[in-house]
Amino acid sequence: MNLRSSWVDETGQTREDTRLTQTGVTTPANPVQVRSGIFPGSYDGRYRLAGFWTFGSAAMSATVSEGRAIIQGDISQGAYPVTLPASEVVTFSPGHAQYSRKDLLVLKIYDRLYDTVEQNAAKIEIIQGEARQDPQPPAVPARCLPLYEVTVPAGASAGTGGIPWNSALKDLRTPVVSLGGIIPVEGPVLPGAYPGQYQDAGGALQRWDGGAWVSYPSAIGGIIPSSASATTPASYTGQYRDHNGVLQRWDGSVWRPAYPGPYYTGSNDHGYTTSTTYTPTLLETGSSPLDVEFIAPPSGAILINYGARMWATSSTPHTVVMGLRLTQAGVTKIAESDETACFYSGTTPASMSSTTRFYNLTPGLPYVITGMFKCGANTTQIRANYDNTFIVVHPQY
Structure with a gap:
C-alpha cells in the first residue's frame, strides 16, 4: 500500500515516512511536494531574508550566514529540513588562466537511499562551473538548493586580489513560509x-x-x-x-x-472676418480654425462654455457673432446656429461668453467642436473682430 503515515505504527516508521508526512514550515508546490527555499526573517526584523546571506570574507573565501531551509526531493522522497546554526566559510578554487566561470554555492542533501554515497549528510558545497568565453552556471543536482551564483574571473587567486565580491555574487535565494502563510517575494516569482x-x-x-x-x-x-x-x-x-x-x-x-476633461482650446491672437455667413476662418491670425477635440462621456452629453473679446470695426454698432459646429470623423453632427451663438453689437471691445449643451452623442467616440464666426449685414466691408477666443468642453457624468 502506498499510503504513508507518521507516528501511527509502534515500529517501522522510516525516515522517508517522516519526510513525506511532515506539515511544518512548507509552501506547497503541488498536492504532495513543497517548494525548496529559505525560511524568512532577520534578527532585527529589517530584512525579509537573512538566512544563508553570503559575503566575501577573504580573497577567495566567502562566509555563509546561519539560517534554516527546506529542500524538496523527488515526489516519493519527501522534504529535507536543514539548519546552519553558525556561519561557515567556503573557499573557491582559483580562476582559469584565460576564461571566467560561474560557480554555484548550494545546500546539498546526500541520502544513501538514492545516492551512491556511504553517508547521509547535509552540506554547503560549491559546484564548479566550466571556464569558457561565455560561462554558464552548472546544472543543479537533485536534492540541492542554490544559494548564490558566483562569477570567478580569469586568473583570480589570493595573489591577484581574488574575487570581486561586490559584483561577483548573484543572489538565488527564495523564501518559503508555513502552509497558508503569505510569501515574501525575493528572487524569481514562482x-x-x-x-x-x-x-x-x-x-x-x-x-x-x-x-x-x-x-x-x-x-x-x-x-x-x-x-x-x-x-x-x-x-x-x-x-x-x-x-x-x-x-x-x-x-x-x-x-x-476616469473622468476626462474639461477640454480647452483658446487663442490670444487677434483675428477678424468680413463674412456674413459662418466661417471657421479668421484673417490675420495664426490660430484658425479654433478646434477642440474630446471624447464623448458615458452620458453622451457635454456643456460648452465659449466666447471672446469682440467688437465691430464700424462707425456705428454692428453685430459680431461666434457660434459652434460639432463634427465626428469629419462629418457635421450639429451645425452652427444663431440659436446657440454668442452675439455682440458694438464698436467698443467687450468680453462676451455663452454656455450651451449638446447631447445624444455616442459615448466613447471622438468629436471636434470648431469655433464659427460671422459679421452681420455687411455692405461696407465692416470687420467682425475677435481676440482672447476660447472654447471649453465639460463632459457630463
Missing part, C-alpha cells in the same frame, strides 16, 4: 499552488487566481492604491486605480483618466 494563495510582492499584496498573481485590490474589485507599482496590471476592463492623485480607469488596453 507560480502559486492553489487559487487563494497570497504573496507580498514588495509593493502589493497579490493573490493567485489559478493562472496569475493578481494584486489584492484588483482581486476584490477595489481601487489599486497609488502605493502599488505603476506596472501593476489590471485584472478586468473597468477597474480603477489612483495614479499620482488622478483616478484612472482601465479600458482594456491602457489606463485613461
